Amino acid sequence: MNMIVSKFGGSSLSDASQIKKVCDIIIGNADRKIIVVSAPGVRMANDIKVTDLLISLARERLSGADGDVFFVKILDRFSDIAVALHIEEVLPVIKSHITDTISPVCENQDRYLDAVKSLGEHCCARIVAAYLNRIGVKATFCEPKEFGLLLSSSLGRVSVLEESYDHLSALKNIEGICVFPGFYGYSLEGDIITFTRGGSDVTGSILAAAVDAKVYENWTDVDCVYAVNPKLVTSPFPVHEITYAEMRELAYAGFAVLHEEALYPAYRKGIPVHVRNTNNPSKEGTYIVAKRSVYDSLITGIAGANGFCTLNIKKYLMNREVGFAMKVLGIIADEGLSIEHMPSGIDSVSIVLRTADFTAEKERLIVERVKKDLNVDDVSVTRKLAIVMIVGEAMANTVGTTARAAQALSKAGINLEIINQGASEISVMFGIREEYCNYAVRILYNEFFMK
Numbered sequence: 001m002n003m004i005v006s007k008f009g010g011s012s013l014s015d016a017s018q019i020k021k022v023c024d025i026i027i028g029n030a031d032r033k034i035i036v037v038s039a040p041g042v043r044m045a046n047d048i049k050v051t052d053l054l055i056s057l058a059r060e061r062l063s064g065a066d067g068d069v070f071f072v073k074i075l076d077r078f079s080d081i082a083v084a085l086h087i088e089e090v091l092p093v094i095k096s097h098i099t100d101t102i103s104p105v106c107e108n109q110d111r112y113l114d115a116v117k118s119l120g121e122h123c124c125a126r127i128v129a130a131y132l133n134r135i136g137v138k139a140t141f142c143e144p145k146e147f148g149l150l151l152s153s154s155l156g157r158v159s160v161l162e163e164s165y166d167h168l169s170a171l172k173n174i175e176g177i178c179v180f181p182g183f184y185g186y187s188l189e190g191d192i193i194t195f196t197r198g199g200s201d202v203t204g205s206i207l208a209a210a211v212d213a214k215v216y217e218n219w220t221d222v223d224c225v226y227a228v229n230p231k232l233v234t235s236p237f238p239v240h241e242i243t244y245a246e247m248r249e250l251a252y253a254g255f256a257v258l259h260e261e262a263l264y265p266a267y268r269k270g271i272p273v274h275v276r277n278t279n280n281p282s283k284e285g286t287y288i289v290a291k292r293s294v295y296d297s298l299i300t301g302i303a304g305a306n307g308f309c310t311l312n313i314k315k316y317l318m319n320r321e322v323g324f325a326m327k328v329l330g331i332i333a334d335e336g337l338s339i340e341h342m343p344s345g346i347d348s349v350s351i352v353l354r355t356a357d358f359t360a361e362k363e364r365l366i367v368e369r370v371k372k373d374l375n376v377d378d379v380s381v382t383r384k385l386a387i388v389m390i391v392g393e394a395m396a397n398t399v400g401t402t403a404r405a406a407q408a409l410s411k412a413g414i415n416l417e418i419i420n421q422g423a424s425e426i427s428v429m430f431g432i433r434e435e436y437c438n439y440a441v442r443i444l445y446n447e448f449f450m451k
């Protein structure tokens with residue numbers, strides 16, 4: 001079967017008129033069989049996403065208040081939509097589901113928060129299914145529990161249990177259109193678990209892999225992916241094709257097009273991901289694929305993100321000491337931190353970590369152990385670093401790209417604290433001071449796209 005899985009983001013579902021656009025898109029291609037929805041997003045400047053309202057509601061109730069102000073706002077959002085779409089019959093179902101979920105403030109605060117957060121997607125999927133039926137298109141609301149989307153959550157990381165793919169493949173056999181809420185699944189104990197923010201992208205990718213979709217469409221509010229954050233540069237270069245690997249590198253450095261973990265299930269099955277604009281469906285969008293057919297620029301994209309730091313260790317004759325790196329990494333792993341990069345010299349090594357994880361307390365513990373256990377000459381920490389990446393598969397066959405980038409940055413007076421190129425040669429990473437991050441991205445964009 002040539003099935004398409006289509007995921008629609010919060011801005012595509014923010015109100016009744018957006019939902020109508022979504023339904024027109026759904027019925028515009030008979031292969032669009034599985035639809036994944038986010039919760040309604042913002043309708044205008046200063047509006048609040050339903051998920052944010054739900055988080056406020058849950059926090060209020062956890063603190064002992066009734067949260068009624070948020071409860072009313074959330075119900076209003078759904079009833080405005082349902083009334084405008086003439087599907088008022090879903091409102092009692094939605095209201096009682098929200099009331100049942102928020103009522104028992106359970107002891108496990110994380111589980112409670114997740115259950116309440118999931119309500120936006122749950123109710124939105126009910127609405128989209130009801131509206132499709134109203135306009136004569138057979139559609140079924142598919143609850144993740146019933147179809148076995150099982151997740152586990154450990155050390156703050158949510159992952160899908162392998163057996164879920166098997167369970168979810170049953171979606172193929174549903175007659176008509178399946179409307180599946182994104183963002184959440186269930187633990188083996190039956191509790192709701194949500195992905196991190198933007199996680200409906202991950203649900204869509206999991207479903208696409210489970211049903212062997214021919215394409216996973218990710219409908220959002222931009223015409224395509226751009227070579228650089230459009231907030232930094234006017235009319236940036238459009239990217240119509242990009243590989244999973246390139247996208248992964250860019251996402252790592254702050255390219256916020258898809259959820260960071262969304263590509264993995266599609267990538268494992270080689271399913272192309274097509275990013276498209278709900279408000280401009282005739283645009284070609286961007287295909288994320290295993291192998292590209294065209295390279296219209298040397299660099300595919302440039303991204304930068306703040307929030308990094310380095311742990312710098314020096315020890316004379318480090319390179320001769322068997323197992324030194326392993327011991328350093330062991331100390332960091334004992335503190336539950338994952339490392340980002342590890343540029344090294346013969347007698348020195350720097351470990352790049354995320355500032356959010358490497359707290360002052362972790363720094364104290366790690367530095368103390370490195371000094372005590374490894375007998376080093378010097379250990380220091382550099383904070384407030386940004387990582388800027390230039391990414392492009394075409395770079396592997398071109399001499400001098402790193403030199404060109406480094407020269408452009410140095411001409412602009414930006415000091416390079418770290419340079420790192422992975423073995424795959426599809427990206428070069430520069431570590432610079434945080435205050436130069438956006439400036440450096442613009443300089444590199446000028447160098448590679450404007451000359």
Ligand code: ASP
Nearest residue numbers: 038039051197198199200
């Ligand atoms: N509604 C959730 C959020 O706002 C998940 C999603 O939209 O993908 O993050």
